[in-house]
Amino acid sequence: MPEPQHLEPPPYVPGGTPELGPADAEVLRTGPGGRGPGGTGPGGTGAGGPDPTGGPSAVPSAAPEERVRSLWSDAWHDLRRNPVFLVSALVILFLVLIALWPQLIAPGNPLDCDLAKAQQGSGPGHPFGFNGQGCDVYTRTVHGARTSVTVGVCATLGVAVLGSVLGGLAGFFGGVWDAILSRVTDVFFAIPVVLGGLVLLSVVTSSTVWPVIGFMVLLGWPQISRIARGSVITARQNDYVQAARALGASPMRILLRHIAPNAIAPVIVVATIALGTYIALEATLSYLGVGLKPPSVSWGIDISAASPYIRNAPHALLWPSGALAVTVLAFIMLGDAVRDALDPKLR
Amino acid sequence: MLLEVRDLHVEFRTRDGVARAVNGVSYGVDAGETLAVLGESGSGKSVTAQAIMGILDSPPGRITGGEILFQGRDLLKLKEEQRRRVRGAEMAMIFQDALSALNPVLPVGDQLGEMFVVHRGMSRKDARTKAVELMDRVRIPGAAARVRDYPHQFSGGMRQRIMIAMALALEPALIIADEPTTALDVTVQAQVMDLLAELQRELTMGLVLITHDLGVVADVADRIAVMYAGRIVESAPVHDLYKAPAHPYTRGLLDSIPRLDHKGRELYAIKGLPPSLMDIPPGCAFHPRCTAARDLCRTDVPPLHEVPGERGSACHFWKECLHG
Numbered sequence: 255m256p257e258p259q260h261l262e263p264p265p266y267v268p269g270g271t272p273e274l275g276p277a278d279a280e281v282l283r284t285g286p287g288g289r290g291p292g293g294t295g296p297g298g299t300g301a302g303g304p305d306p307t308g309g310p311s312a313v314p315s316a317a318p319e320e321r322v323r324s325l326w327s328d329a330w331h332d333l334r335r336n337p338v339f340l341v342s343a344l345v346i347l348f349l350v351l352i353a354l355w356p357q358l359i360a361p362g363n364p365l366d367c368d369l370a371k372a373q374q375g376s377g378p379g380h381p382f383g384f385n386g387q388g389c390d391v392y393t394r395t396v397h398g399a400r401t402s403v404t405v406g407v408c409a410t411l412g413v414a415v416l417g418s419v420l421g422g423l424a425g426f427f428g429g430v431w432d433a434i435l436s437r438v439t440d441v442f443f444a445i446p447v448v449l450g451g452l453v454l455l456s457v458v459t460s461s462t463v464w465p466v467i468g469f470m471v472l473l474g475w476p477q478i479s480r481i482a483r484g485s486v487i488t489a490r491q492n493d494y495v496q497a498a499r500a501l502g503a504s505p506m507r508i509l510l511r512h513i514a515p516n517a518i519a520p521v522i523v524v525a526t527i528a529l530g531t532y533i534a535l536e537a538t539l540s541y542l543g544v545g546l547k548p549p550s551v552s553w554g555i556d557i558s559a560a561s562p563y564i565r566n567a568p569h570a571l572l573w574p575s576g577a578l579a580v581t582v583l584a585f586i587m588l589g590d591a592v593r594d595a596l597d598p599k600l601r
Numbered sequence: 602m603l604l605e606v607r608d609l610h611v612e613f614r615t616r617d618g619v620a621r622a623v624n625g626v627s628y629g630v631d632a633g634e635t636l637a638v639l640g641e642s643g644s645g646k647s648v649t650a651q652a653i654m655g656i657l658d659s660p661p662g663r664i665t666g667g668e669i670l671f672q673g674r675d676l677l678k679l680k681e682e683q684r685r686r687v688r689g690a691e692m693a694m695i696f697q698d699a700l701s702a703l704n705p706v707l708p709v710g711d712q713l714g715e716m717f718v719v720h721r722g723m724s725r726k727d728a729r730t731k732a733v734e735l736m737d738r739v740r741i742p743g744a745a746a747r748v749r750d751y752p753h754q755f756s757g758g759m760r761q762r763i764m765i766a767m768a769l770a771l772e773p774a775l776i777i778a779d780e781p782t783t784a785l786d787v788t789v790q791a792q793v794m795d796l797l798a799e800l801q802r803e804l805t806m807g808l809v810l811i812t813h814d815l816g817v818v819a820d821v822a823d824r825i826a827v828m829y830a831g832r833i834v835e836s837a838p839v840h841d842l843y844k845a846p847a848h849p850y851t852r853g854l855l856d857s858i859p860r861l862d863h864k865g866r867e868l869y870a871i872k873g874l875p876p877s878l879m880d881i882p883p884g885c886a887f888h889p890r891c892t893a894a895r896d897l898c899r900t901d902v903p904p905l906h907e908v909p910g911e912r913g914s915a916c917h918f919w920k921e922c923l924h925g
Binding site for chain 1: 654656683686688689690693695696698701702703704705706707715716719720764767768874
């Protein structure tokens with residue numbers, strides 16, 4: 255391939271810029287100005303010359319301010335200024351911290367219970383009081399964050415990966431597989447979550463979080479797959495996808511490089527909001543006795559255990575419920591903020 | 602001949618019926634030659650181009666007949682994987698609206714470099730160097746600094762230059778430009794067209810220029826093929842066609858160009874609308890709008906008659922049209 259230097263200077267470019275229309279002059283203003291090693295090609299030398307259209311004073315000052323703007327950088331720019339995002343992000347950051355290291359703020363053992371103190375109110379060293387088994391409510395609430403966050407994050411990741419892969423492939427290739435997948439999602443949508451959980455999880459004997467997460471992924475992926483499918487179908491119709499085909503890109507390359515980055519935003523938004531609901535769902539299932547089982551520590555288990563004694567010891571119910579409500583709210587608020595930031599129509 | 606399209610038929614099957622978008626189009630381009638394909642919206646000019654590139658949306662689109670010979674091979678007989686290697690490397694396409702034809706989330710350098718990664722297996726770093734060379738070549742000022750910029754940070758003219766750079770990246774033998782200047786300001790149009798013509802000369806590529814702008818055609822094209830309702834109605838060297846059209850439709854198009862010496866007079870327009878592709882009139886498709894239509898035109902489809910001077914006209918009465 256010939257080097258660009260082989261190009262003859264075009265006859266109509268005596269000084270570089272004067273032939274450019276107003277639209278191109280605008281580019282010149284922010285573009286060159288000797289930024290980087292760009293002054294070697296014919297375009298570069300031309301732009302370095304006299305600049306009657308662009309306004310010479312604008313050239314040096316504009317360059318450093320020029321920030322690389324993309325959908326993601328714009329979204330981040332918006333998010334940093336959104337109080338809803340800041341508050342929810344702080345709450346979530348705190349939750350993640352105590353999920354990883356609960357001993358930081360609650361050094362006690364959540365399984366260390368003393369029946370003599372059952373249903374006692376708050377006292378020194380035990381700010382939230384004791385539950386029906388005489389366990390420290392504060393310690394259990396803090397340690398319960400780990401299961402909630404684990405279930406929420408793992409279920410969301412599983413749902414997002416499975417849903418977007420299946421939905422994305424169906425939307426991209428269309429045809430028979432798309433029709434089959436759409437019907438399968440319809441079937442899964444028809445299963446009531448709580449009923450499905452009662453049926454499926456009641457036969458599970460494992461007391462870890464994995465059956466619960468597996469159940470959520472099983473019932474949750476159709477939601478994401480529908481969104482991913484629609485989003486991929488929209489992105490597939492863009493001209494740049496056809497342009498990529500015209501330039502000989504393979505279908506996989508088109509899907510991964512051109513469609514996926516343009517179709518992922520709605521999936522991220524829905525997944526963030528869903529994360530909150532999965533945490534609530536874990537509590538629901540544990541409350542019903544089919545989710546996690548003692549000796550696991552979970553807000554759902556505590557809520558379930560405390561609910562018969564709501565009149566005598568409301569604090570044992572209120573603290574884990576409050577923690578659950580705040581957590582779910584934080585994730586839903588985060589999802590809202592992310593949606594606002596990623597939606598170019600709101601900009 | 603570099604590219605020869607022979608009797609191409611394309612139809613779209615839709616819920617409302619079959620739209621016959623291309624009905625027996627034949628044209629050819631030599632290396633270094635520019636063929637302008639002229640026609641209204643819906644005349645089948647873009648569909649023909651998509652069929653040549655192999656990027657027709659199918660379904661609903663389907664090629665129902667004909668051959669597309671490119672460097673002697675019939676493209677329609679190649680396997681998809683072989684065709685993919687031809688696309689981009691040996692023939693490339695320039696799209697109308699560069700903003701929508703460039704991926705908004707990728708820096709332009711990555712998109713330019715993708716050509717080298719896909720077809721030449723280059724590393725991303727080398728591909729980026731190549732991208733800067735290409736941007737220099739289409740005279741984008743400060744290319745090395747702008748290679749990481751995103752498409753929306755460029756003006757319309759600069760974006761179209763990037764599209765041209767992408768199409769030229771692997772120095773293909775054939776370029777199809779689908780209305781490359783329609784989305785641009787008039788002042789920028791001329792620059793982009795000049796650049797395209799200059800690079801075409803330099804690399805002796807064949808160029809199929811699809812347009813509905815008679816002004817663009819006159820400057821750069823060697824030959825013109827005028828399309829109407831999925832057929833070629835006239836083909837001729839560009840100056841002969843402007844001097845003396847041999848088809849009433851071409852005559853109508855030329856008469857509808859605003860002219861300075863007709864100032865104050867009403868601008869001529871061809872009466873009626875182009876036919877629906879689901880329901881193309883029998884006989885000559887243009888007869889309902891033709892001022893010279895006779896009974897024969899309503900019943901018999903005119904073949905592409907040979908006209909002296911390497912021309913063709915699909916009009917039963919081309920002699921009358923040519924001479925007056």
